[in-house]
Amino acid sequence: MMKKLLLIVTIVMITSMLLSACGVPAVAPAPAEPAAPAAVGEIKIGMISAFTGLFSGFGEMQKQGAVLALEEANYMAGGKKIVLIMEDDQLDNEQAITKSKKLVEQDKIDILTGMVSGDEGLAVADYMKDKNIPVIPMYSASEDITMREFHPMIVRTTWTGAQSMDVFGYWLATQKGWKKVYQIGEDYSYPWNQGGGFMRGFCRGGGEEVTSVWSPPGSTSDFSSMIASIPLDQGYDAVLYNGGGGDAVNFVKQFVELGYHKKIALIGQSNTFEKPDLDALPADIVGAYSPHHTADDLNTPEWNTFKEAFNKRWGRNPSAASEFAYSSMRVILRAIDALNGDISDKTALVDAMLKVDMTDDPRGPVSLDPKFHAAIGNVYIREVSKAEDGTLYNKGIWTVKNVSQFGPYDPDTYLKQPIDGNTYPPQKCSDFPPEMLEAANIYEFVEFGK
Amino acid sequence: MELKFTILILNGLTQAAILFVLGSGLTLAFGLMRVVNLGHGAFYMLGGYLGWSVVKATGNWPLALIVGGLAIALLGLLFEKTMLGRVRGRDLPETLLTVALSMIISDICLIFWARTAITLNVPQYLNPPITLLGLTYPGFRYLMMAISIFIAVSLWVILYKTNLGRAVRAGVDDRETVSALGININKIYSIVFVLSALLAGLAGVLGGSYLQLSPGGDTTILTLSLVVIIVGGMGSLLGAVVSSIILGQIMSFGLAFAPQYSYFLIFIPMALVLALRPQGLFGRQI
Known part of the structure; x- marks a missing residue:
């Protein structure tokens, strides 16, 4: 009986490890040739999000907002093709880091975005500290990402808690x-x-x-x-x-x-x-x-246009998480446009993001603080x-x-x-x-x- | 203050009700078949989701309970007949098979149902505020307790008053002898596994109404059911009753007095039991 019990406990542990390692497939469109280096004229954006778990609702909304922004741009910016690679971290910090590592080392992404929860954002921002890749947290709102733990590759166009x-x-x-x-x-x-x-x-x-x-x-x-x-x-x-x-x-x-x-x-x-x-x-x-930072009955032309487009694409009304993702993704695309697709200098890319005009943001005009790269x-x-x-x-x-x-x-x-x-x-x-x-x-x- | 304690005890009993329906199915299958169905949490979730769809389509909650339970029972039957039966008696393949099943089910749930927290709407006539002894408490919670008592009594009757139950209990003690006596043990295995799946499906509909269903929720549920059967003793019906009541009260009082540690508190009885009485409170040394 004891042996049986130990066997079970071991199996449960292995299972949970397997479950977290395999993740949930088919959440995102399949990555294009994961291991290959970026083709000429292609920019890779990695997006980490909690598509399952307690905050799956926010993860899903976030994904829909980001995809809408990309589709409106036809997956093109600055004359280059944009490839989005999505990963589910199941709201687990270790998974978030494993998945960031995969995106950085295997997929060789140029920009990292996503993140739903506060802890997830802190963990990813910390891991990305020395990677020289711009990090754009979307819904993750722990203030320290743009305060005490701030590093110059971070641009948060959204909010803090x-x-x-x-x-x-x-x-x-x-x-x-x-x-x-x-x-x-x-x-x-x-x-x-x-x-x-x-x-x-x-x-x-x-x-x-x-x-x-x-x-x-x-x-x-x-x-x-x-x-x-x-x-x-x-x-x-x-x-x-x-x-x-x-x-x-x-x-x-x-x-x-x-x-x-x-x-x-x-x-x-x-x-x-x-x-x-x-x-x-x-x-x-x-x-x-x-x-x-949003209200469902905002009645500005910008919000109404966004709401209509979102409804048309996804068959439901947008939430703050989808607006934040849409707006973050638009900042990324506009910055790439401003640089005519030359994003080899990552510091210049971050600067370009900070200079993006966000006065037409669906949730109302937004500006970015040049010191901490946070939204006002x-x-x-x-x-x-x-x-x-x-x-x-x-x-x-x-x-x-x-x-x-x-x-x-x-x-x-x-x-x-x-x-x-x-x-x-x-x-x-x-x-x-x-x-x-x-x-x-x-x-x-x-x-x-x- | 007194009122608060009454509410806490009632909350604990509500928790116990759901834990019992979950744990009794698992413990039954384990006691007889020696297979821990790690797909139990997934059965729960799928049952809940099916029930949700039924409520959404018809608004009929009792129908949802029946459909959720029966659909999972049917799934259990198919799974037992076509897959589990083939690897009977081999611990590792059996357990891994149930793991595979649970992964497949959770992915299926992700495809067909919302990726957000959803909850089954209980009609007002099943959830009236009931005032007893000056305390108003949701009627649905009393209903859940009643359903779980009904299930406990039915299980007891099946196990102790019918020929099937005698065969099951004999099988728990010594399955070789039972099959030598000419009882078709394979048939009994199927019946017990189906019963266990039925209970998981029912628990899913109950749990999805009282709490909520969300993607990934199956692992939490599986963990809780494992704690119930480890504390109570695997294969013991009485053990499942007692341990779900103990755990339900710990969860309820833990949340009231030490909410930050409430999740860890439920593992304390498990650790104690494993250290002092590994066969569980009412489990038999085998």
């Missing part, structure tokens, strides 16, 4: 007058960064406390015990669910099933109510707030609403323009603070360093659509 959440926290504290929020979060870098941004904004705006509870992502599917532990009698204004993907679906569903939506307000981080997972959520959450753009405060056909969507209510990854803070002061984690920032606003609370407000809340 804290960027939208600082605005959100500040808005809730100043406009809603909320004082205490109970946060339940996934325990890894991206939600820490989102929570950190939220807590800074909330405290700066006059909030008192953000009590935080963390659990590892994907480890549980039943949050009802965490929900039952929310202290309803201690004057909290809202529960912030700081997680996304499959976890958010479970959490929100159970929150409603246990009747908590009638007892306390529910708010989300940027991903909690994002499409496509929003489609799996109950309509009882209508009215829940969250911030992001609009943040929208959104509210879950019900469309005429009964589906849920994120309706914009307020816009704040030109938000940088440092928010209203002086970059040097900001970088002196510890990295956001599950114990920093402090839960009580009174324990915050005064220099963070005193930063002058630069956010101007404009009614959405104005």
Whole structure:
């Protein structure tokens, strides 16, 4: 019996290794002659994404956005053919590095992009540090990729976790007058960064406390015990669910099933109510707030054109993840165009990316910070609403323009603070360093659509 | 505070319900056939996805439960008859075959179903908020507990009150003698494997309604079911009941009081059992 048991355990381990090594085939179009060096007049872009696992929804949306941008350009830029090679890392950091290594060493890619989750982005950015290949993280939002771990080959045309959440926290504290929020979060870098941004904004705006509870992502599917532990009698204004993907679906569903939506307000981080997972959520959450750099009812010519094209190609509405991928891929293509296809000098390629005009970006005008190569753009405060056909969507209510990854803070002061984690920032606003609370407000809340 | 503990216990029981339906099927197949079906998680997932499609097409949840369960049972039958039966008694080929099956199923799920988290819609009449002793709790969770108690009782009746069950139990103890006595052990193997697949399919529909289904979710489910049968003792029905209740409560209370460590907590009983009583709480030394 013992022998049998050991055999099983061994086999399970081998299986899990095999499973992760083989990955899931046929996710992407087959790479063109993987081992061969790039043909003359061909530029290879590698894209790593989590097409399976907890955040598969974001990975899929990201892929669709990137492919749309390439198809609009006919897979051509600067007179050269663009080849996209996609790899699934199953949301596993080691896999992300293995796959990056494969793309760099075997496929000899010229540019690396993709990355859905925060940890994944940090791992890949670290591996790519000395490879002299531009890295363009798409949805991965850990701020340190473009802050403390920044290296000159990185260009992030999208966001950081804290960027939208600082605005959100500040808005809730100043406009809603909320004082205490109970946060339940996934325990890894991206939600820490989102929570950190939220807590800074909330405290700066006059909030008192953000009590935080963390659990590892994907480890549980039943949050009802965490929900039952929310202290309803201690004057909290809202529960912030700081997680996304499959976890958010479970959490929100159970929150409603246990009747908590009638007892306390529910708010989300940027991903909690994002499409496509929003489609799996109950309509009882209508009215829940969250911030992001897109809103489903943006009504600008740029967004409408993008939305229509996306719908035509993929048969559904775009989400932030697809917009980010579309916009990142467009920056890459435009930079190659600007260089007339000569990308032998990678530093020149990065410079060209930074100079790309992003004022026509679907989500609103974006500019890039020349020092940290990070995006400055609009943040929208959104509210879950019900469309005429009964589906849920994120309706914009307020816009704040030109938000940088440092928010209203002086970059040097900001970088002196510890990295956001599950114990920093402090839960009580009174324990915050005064220099963070005193930063002058630069956010101007404009009614959405104005 | 008291109310909170009641909710925690109920949550633990809900978890236990799903763990039991998963674990009992696996433990049954293992006890008799000595084959650990590593495709159990994939069976669960496929059952859930099929159920999802049925709910989407017809809106009929009970039908989804039946279709999900029966379809997987049929798949189990085909797999047992055409493949597993050929390598009977050889541990490694048997186990590797189930691994291959699980990979094929997960890829098929990726092709046919959304790559995002999906969840089966339970109709309102099956999920009314039920207030008992001043506590409102989702009705569907009570229903799940009831279904799993029903399954436990049915399994007990089958195993202890029917000729088939006697043959199965005898087979667990000594399969050579059983076949020497003129009982068609191959037929019994097929029946037990189909039963085990049926339970995995049912668990998939239940789990997909109470939680969600997402690509790659099969490995998590497989891990949990293995923990259930290792703690309970492989081949023991009572073991599956007790260990799923223990693990369900650990998951529930762990999430309430130490959420950061909740995932590791469920492996503690497994480590303890492996160290102190390797045959499992109710497993027999063989």
